Amino acid sequence: MVRFFKRYRKLLLQFNSIIVVLSGLALALSFIFKNSLDGRLSLVFTLMAVATAGFPIIYDSLKMIFKGKINVGILVSTAIIASLAIREYRAAAIVAFIMMAGEFLENLTVARASMAIKGLLEITPTKATVRRDGKDEEVSVSELNTEDLILVKSGERIPVDGVVTGGSSCVDQSTITGESMPAAKETGDEVFAGTLNQVGALEIKVTKTGGDTTLGQIVRLVESAQKSTAPVERTADKFARYFVPVSFLIAVIVYLLTGEIIRAITVLIVACPCALVLATPTAIIAGIGNAARAGIVVKGGIHLENAGKLDLFAFDKTGTLTKGTAKLTNIVPLDGKSHNELLVLAATVEKFSEHPLAKAILREAGERNLEVKDPEDFAVAAGFGVKARIDGENINVGTRAFLAREGIKFDDVNDVIKSLEEEGKTVVLVSRGRKVLGLLGMEDAVREGAADAV
Numbered sequence: 001m002v003r004f005f006k007r008y009r010k011l012l013l014q015f016n017s018i019i020v021v022l023s024g025l026a027l028a029l030s031f032i033f034k035n036s037l038d039g040r041l042s043l044v045f046t047l048m049a050v051a052t053a054g055f056p057i058i059y060d061s062l063k064m065i066f067k068g069k070i071n072v073g074i075l076v077s078t079a080i081i082a083s084l085a086i087r088e089y090r091a092a093a094i095v096a097f098i099m100m101a102g103e104f105l106e107n108l109t110v111a112r113a114s115m116a117i118k119g120l121l122e123i124t125p126t127k128a129t130v131r132r133d134g135k136d137e138e139v140s141v142s143e144l145n146t147e148d149l150i151l152v153k154s155g156e157r158i159p160v161d162g163v164v165t166g167g168s169s170c171v172d173q174s175t176i177t178g179e180s181m182p183a184a185k186e187t188g189d190e191v192f193a194g195t196l197n198q199v200g201a202l203e204i205k206v207t208k209t210g211g212d213t214t215l216g217q218i219v220r221l222v223e224s225a226q227k228s229t230a231p232v233e234r235t236a237d238k239f240a241r242y243f244v245p246v247s248f249l250i251a252v253i254v255y256l257l258t259g260e261i262i263r264a265i266t267v268l269i270v271a272c273p274c275a276l277v278l279a280t281p282t283a284i285i286a287g288i289g290n291a292a293r294a295g296i297v298v299k300g301g302i303h304l305e306n307a308g309k310l311d312l313f314a315f316d317k318t319g320t321l322t323k324g325t326a327k328l329t330n331i332v333p334l335d336g337k338s339h340n341e342l343l344v345l346a347a348t349v350e351k352f353s354e355h356p357l358a359k360a361i362l363r364e365a366g367e368r369n370l371e372v373k374d375p376e377d378f379a380v381a382a383g384f385g386v387k388a389r390i391d392g393e394n395i396n397v398g399t400r401a402f403l404a405r406e407g408i409k410f411d412d413v414n415d416v417i418k419s420l421e422e423e424g425k426t427v428v429l430v431s432r433g434r435k436v437l438g439l440l441g442m443e444d445a446v447r448e449g450a451a452d453a454v
Helices: 002-007 015-032 037-066 072-085 089-122 214-227 231-258 261-271 274-293 301-309 339-349 356-367 400-405 411-422
Strands: 127-132 135-140 149-152 161-166 169-172 183-185 196-199 202-208 322-333 376-381 385-390 393-398 426-432 435-446
Touching: 015 037, 015 089, 037 072, 037 089, 072 089, 072 231, 072 261, 231 261, 274 301, 322 339, 322 356, 322 411, 339 356, 339 385, 339 393, 339 426, 339 435, 356 426, 356 435, 393 400, 400 426, 411 426, 411 435
Parallel strands: none
Antiparallel strands: 127 135, 127 149, 149 202, 161 202, 169 183, 169 196, 322 435, 376 385, 385 393, 393 426, 426 435
């Protein structure tokens, strides 16, 4: 309860929220004291419930009338006033409370959706290390300007969109692209706010800040979608415009036929379509908000409505049909090496690496119960590979770009690399000295039950 209050404190302290609590409490007390003191105490609490919940409804309805608009609030206000006129005070209190409670639930849904948007923003740092006049200083992200140079260390999230001007690293861009495999970044590559710098430090020239970043545009898109009105929502509004006068007409007819005002007022009370008016916008806002928390951006209510008409779906593979973690699937030894020998060499070099591909190699070696020793002279080329000495020999494990940088030729295995990449595999090469010893192919593991989910 305390956590709920802290999370929705702003909503709970709003005037309408307090009105709902007070009217609900008064209504409950009216039932509790129904048979005490000849019902007089119960009547007092009932009238308190009507006054607290009924006044905002009637006030808003009068404003709509002066604007020349018809909505359900007019029907509800009439039902409340008519109930009071015939001394059906509890009926008036209940109608008023239900309408206000429904509005509160709608506002709560909006607040929950806003929390989802806030969650998107919270992954972006509020501070950044900027390089000015040859010195590094920590400043607020809001103070950054385009063309500023910032330093993002290993394990930190990138606070802005920019271009790498120095250093190399692996960056987890899943929050933006959905791709689970970290992207290698070096000078000239683009990076995005909210992404995680995993290995190595990066110097970045700022190109976009705040709401102009890719993440900021995603947040703005979600907010815009929540404010848009779906066709089904407009239908509900149109329905209310016709429904209100029809309800009044039926109430008049009932009175003319029966001569009993209470029956006519009963028609107005029963006709209050609280569920119809509140359900559609609440469902749309809740859908967009829940989707945002799950990392799904819905462009507007119309797209939720159209989802019911789809007969063809295109799924984003990573994290949807797959686990979002790398798995070693192919071991291609060369130069007379066995599968396990090649795997042991790669695992030994990668033993102290934190890269997701390194973890996949070590995981496979562990599953095969292979002995993995500590490497010597371990060194990381962030985003490209690692190198170490094993039994006095230099062993490299990394990408083609990494081996090319080390002066190692691999032309004779290009066809094998191409074949694995066409299968969607990420290829890592293992070399000793100037010779390629083999290839390792890795892919994002398919989720159990993915086929059933589709």
